[in-house]
Amino acid sequence: MPEISSRGLNMPPSPIRKLVPFADAAKKKGRTIYHLNIGQPDIETPQIALNAVKNNKLDYIAYSHSAGIESYRKKLAEYYHRYNIDVDHNEILVTTGGSEAIIFAFLSCLDPGMEVIVPEPFYANYNGFAVMAGIKIRPITSVIETGFALPPVENFEKLITGKTGAILINNPNNPTGYMYSRKELEKLRDIIKKHDLYLFADEVYKEFCYDGEEFVSTMHLKGIEQNVVVMDSISKRYSACGVRIGALITKNKDVINTALKFAQARLSPPTYGQICGEAAVETPQDYFDGVMTEYVERRNLVVDSLNKLPGVICPRPKGAFYVAAKLPIDDSDQFCKWLLEEFEYQNQTVMLAPMGGFYSTPGLGKNEVRIGYVLNVEALKKAMKCLEEALKTYPGKTN
Amino acid sequence: MPEISSRGLNMPPSPIRKLVPFADAAKKKGRTIYHLNIGQPDIETPQIALNAVKNNKLDYIAYSHSAGIESYRKKLAEYYHRYNIDVDHNEILVTTGGSEAIIFAFLSCLDPGMEVIVPEPFYANYNGFAVMAGIKIRPITSVIETGFALPPVENFEKLITGKTGAILINNPNNPTGYMYSRKELEKLRDIIKKHDLYLFADEVYKEFCYDGEEFVSTMHLKGIEQNVVVMDSISKRYSACGVRIGALITKNKDVINTALKFAQARLSPPTYGQICGEAAVETPQDYFDGVMTEYVERRNLVVDSLNKLPGVICPRPKGAFYVAAKLPIDDSDQFCKWLLEEFEYQNQTVMLAPMGGFYSTPGLGKNEVRIGYVLNVEALKKAMKCLEEALKTYPGKTN
Numbered sequence: 001m002p003e004i005s006s007r008g009l010n011m012p013p014s015p016i017r018k019l020v021p022f023a024d025a026a027k028k029k030g031r032t033i034y035h036l037n038i039g040q041p042d043i044e045t046p047q048i049a050l051n052a053v054k055n056n057k058l059d060y061i062a063y064s065h066s067a068g069i070e071s072y073r074k075k076l077a078e079y080y081h082r083y084n085i086d087v088d089h090n091e092i093l094v095t096t097g098g099s100e101a102i103i104f105a106f107l108s109c110l111d112p113g114m115e116v117i118v119p120e121p122f123y124a125n126y127n128g129f130a131v132m133a134g135i136k137i138r139p140i141t142s143v144i145e146t147g148f149a150l151p152p153v154e155n156f157e158k159l160i161t162g163k164t165g166a167i168l169i170n171n172p173n174n175p176t177g178y179m180y181s182r183k184e185l186e187k188l189r190d191i192i193k194k195h196d197l198y199l200f201a202d203e204v205y206k207e208f209c210y211d212g213e214e215f216v217s218t219m220h221l222k223g224i225e226q227n228v229v230v231m232d233s234i235s236k237r238y239s240a241c242g243v244r245i246g247a248l249i250t251k252n253k254d255v256i257n258t259a260l261k262f263a264q265a266r267l268s269p270p271t272y273g274q275i276c277g278e279a280a281v282e283t284p285q286d287y288f289d290g291v292m293t294e295y296v297e298r299r300n301l302v303v304d305s306l307n308k309l310p311g312v313i314c315p316r317p318k319g320a321f322y323v324a325a326k327l328p329i330d331d332s333d334q335f336c337k338w339l340l341e342e343f344e345y346q347n348q349t350v351m352l353a354p355m356g357g358f359y360s361t362p363g364l365g366k367n368e369v370r371i372g373y374v375l376n377v378e379a380l381k382k383a384m385k386c387l388e389e390a391l392k393t394y395p396g397k398t399n
Numbered sequence: 400m401p402e403i404s405s406r407g408l409n410m411p412p413s414p415i416r417k418l419v420p421f422a423d424a425a426k427k428k429g430r431t432i433y434h435l436n437i438g439q440p441d442i443e444t445p446q447i448a449l450n451a452v453k454n455n456k457l458d459y460i461a462y463s464h465s466a467g468i469e470s471y472r473k474k475l476a477e478y479y480h481r482y483n484i485d486v487d488h489n490e491i492l493v494t495t496g497g498s499e500a501i502i503f504a505f506l507s508c509l510d511p512g513m514e515v516i517v518p519e520p521f522y523a524n525y526n527g528f529a530v531m532a533g534i535k536i537r538p539i540t541s542v543i544e545t546g547f548a549l550p551p552v553e554n555f556e557k558l559i560t561g562k563t564g565a566i567l568i569n570n571p572n573n574p575t576g577y578m579y580s581r582k583e584l585e586k587l588r589d590i591i592k593k594h595d596l597y598l599f600a601d602e603v604y605k606e607f608c609y610d611g612e613e614f615v616s617t618m619h620l621k622g623i624e625q626n627v628v629v630m631d632s633i634s635k636r637y638s639a640c641g642v643r644i645g646a647l648i649t650k651n652k653d654v655i656n657t658a659l660k661f662a663q664a665r666l667s668p669p670t671y672g673q674i675c676g677e678a679a680v681e682t683p684q685d686y687f688d689g690v691m692t693e694y695v696e697r698r699n700l701v702v703d704s705l706n707k708l709p710g711v712i713c714p715r716p717k718g719a720f721y722v723a724a725k726l727p728i729d730d731s732d733q734f735c736k737w738l739l740e741e742f743e744y745q746n747q748t749v750m751l752a753p754m755g756g757f758y759s760t761p762g763l764g765k766n767e768v769r770i771g772y773v774l775n776v777e778a779l780k781k782a783m784k785c786l787e788e789a790l791k792t793y794p795g796k797t798n
Binding site: 001002004005006007008009011012013014017040041042043044045050053054055056058059060061062063064096097099100103107108109110111112114125128129132134165166196197198226227239240241242243244252254255258261262264265266267268269270271272273276 | 670
């Protein structure tokens with residue numbers, strides 16, 4: 001029997017999926033599980049987007065342009081203009097989800113063996129994309145005590161070597177919800193400029209900014225226009241994760257032309273998803289207003305509930321729909337497993353994501369969890385009550 | 400400005416796309432172009448598949464299982480059973496087009512630097528996927544004089560070294576239309592078994608077999624069940640290229656579990672496409688009967704027309720919807736460009752794919768073209784007339 005490749009063996013399993021068998025077992029026992037472990041919002045996709053697919057008149061589903069349907073790219077350019085992001089449709093490549101935008105950026109800009117500096121904790125699938133592209137992630141630790149603010153510039157400088165090709169940020173951040181300020185982004189810009197690195201920016205949560213905080217895109221930063229590559233997705237924006245439509249955006253013509261060659265090899269992004277995405281650009285503002293109101297209420301409920309619990313620390317982030325919380329426990333892997341295997345409160349329990357998998361430095365995040373506020377307020381209240389009860393009885397509690 | 404990666408620079412441009420600017424210029428002159436250069440059929444997608452998408456009742460488009468929607472995989476297993484391919488749904492991973500199945504197979508089974516032996520001419524995008532995965536394609540030449548039959552076993556043996564990880568075949572073949580016989584496949588099986596290699600089989604054209612010829616899948620071969628990885632797609636089968644749904648199928652649990660890790664990183668294949676694909680499994684037989692009748696008529700028209708022309712050789716292939724033809728010309732790149740730039744017959748011309756790009760060995764295919772019979776009979780007749788006239792006046796003709 002032939003062997004599996006070493007990159008196949010090195011592919012990290014998803015930090016969430018290893019809990020799935022325990023969740024399945026709990027479900028079999030008839031237990032209600034509040035799924036706060038995922039990034040799949042329960043919000044409805046805008047009607048205008050759903051209807052565009054339902055009402056499509058295609059007789060056969062042809063390949064689109066490899067860079068995406070031109071009319072969609074033109075609509076997307078209009079959409080970015082609303083954010084004062086100055087791009088035209090030739091600077092946009094429609095991808096199969098944000099995932100493919102990340103892979104194309106890695107493949108186009110970095111050679112195997114090169115390194116990307118990423119503030120940790122970070123979206124765990126970056127590890128998988130790094131393995132696929134044969135590159136290395138060098139983590140730079142941000143800490144819960146500062147709410148996961150940008151680590152000091154000196155820490156970046158220490159990691160930069162001849163192998164460094166890029167810095168990758170996710171803003172607003174999954175798993176922490178942290179949103180970088182203009183000042184922080186300008187510090188990053190200075191490092192990028194000084195060392196002439198790529199700045200990869202995963203900005204898929206830019207619609208999810210709270211408390212009147214202004215979202216600053218890396219494409220707003222002056223002087224590094226040729227260095228910035230933005231990865232976007234419509235998954236979160238329109239609650240349309242399954243359509244698999246994202247985008248790679250850059251002013252750098254060499255990068256977009258190179259990414260296009262990778263895009264041509266895989267022929268085209270999904271046609272139905274593009275129809276959905278193109279219509280979604282016209283989603284009325286009241287849709288987003290409703291979503292924002294809902295998420296702020298959810299966030300406040302979760303953060304307030306958590307901070308009331310003894311020994312729990314939970315910053316109140318300004319973006320995305322996650323919070324990171326430090327719990328008075330020995331090991332969040334064990335705790336999250338225990339929640340599914342052993343615990344129940346009125347035949348209910350809660351599924352959380354242990355934070356260890358979001359750190360690259362071994363041992364970090366051991367007493368932290370990520371909580372996605374992707375359920376309605378009533379469900380979240382019950383989930384928080386479960387967590388409160390669980391922390392009273394968990395055998396590995398530390399306070 | 401930071402540099403482009405060397406793999407980005409090495410990414411081969413599509414052999415077809417370099418002609419696109421000339422086609423655009425011809426269109427601007429008001430010229431009718433018969434596009435025989437592409438693999439995008441003009442056949443309608445089955446109504447049952449189109450309607451499933453139109454009538455979907457989803458309120459929000461969630462991620463599916465990373466391996467694909469379970470009910471779809473179960474349907475797919477039923478579909479393969481009709482071909483006496485013995486798989487269950489856990490041996491099927493739904494991918495984003497056949498393209499992703501190829502990439503996942505390369506990444507899961509081969510380390511960077513390893514080699515895959517591929518009979519040439521072959522589907523040109525294999526080159527791109529090889530660059531993405533950092534592997535090398537070692538071509539083994541098949542020739543038009545034998546109708547592109549499997550090259551002698553000795554030729555394979557000569558190429559096999561410690562670096563060889565797999566043999567990749569495309570059956571029925573793009574660009575030649577050639578379909579391997581059971582005897583040829585058994586020869587391949589013996590090589591695979593002897594050297595314990597992977598056998599990657601791109602079987603996306605298996606619905607397109609003519610003249611009563613039996614399609615033999617690599618999954619029918621006894622004794623190499625753990626070596627075979629099939630890449631499939633619904634693009635051609637249901638004329639649904641744009642839905643981007645394919646599949647990786649293997650009895651090898653290590654391979655499917657490894658591919659699943661890559662699949663989890665990109666979250667899920669497109670939901671709408673899976674809805675389309677699941678419904679398409681129930682496409683009535685008369686749809687395929689109609690398609691087969693149509694394609695046989697088209698193939699015969701093209702092959703007969705070509706063989707009537709002085710100095711042209713065109714085998715009559717038994718599969719897919721392409722023919723490869725040897726023309727009495729100096730250089731097919733030049734000829735195909737000339738057809739668009741200089742030639743016209745009653746204000747019409749024809750766009751063909753030069754075969755050079757489908758060979759890996761430099762210099763081969765120089766007087767060959769690929770013709771996709773993806774237009775209706777009336778259009779094909781006009782296109783063949785154009786080609787006849789063109790061969791009379793082309794300055795680089797050799798007879």
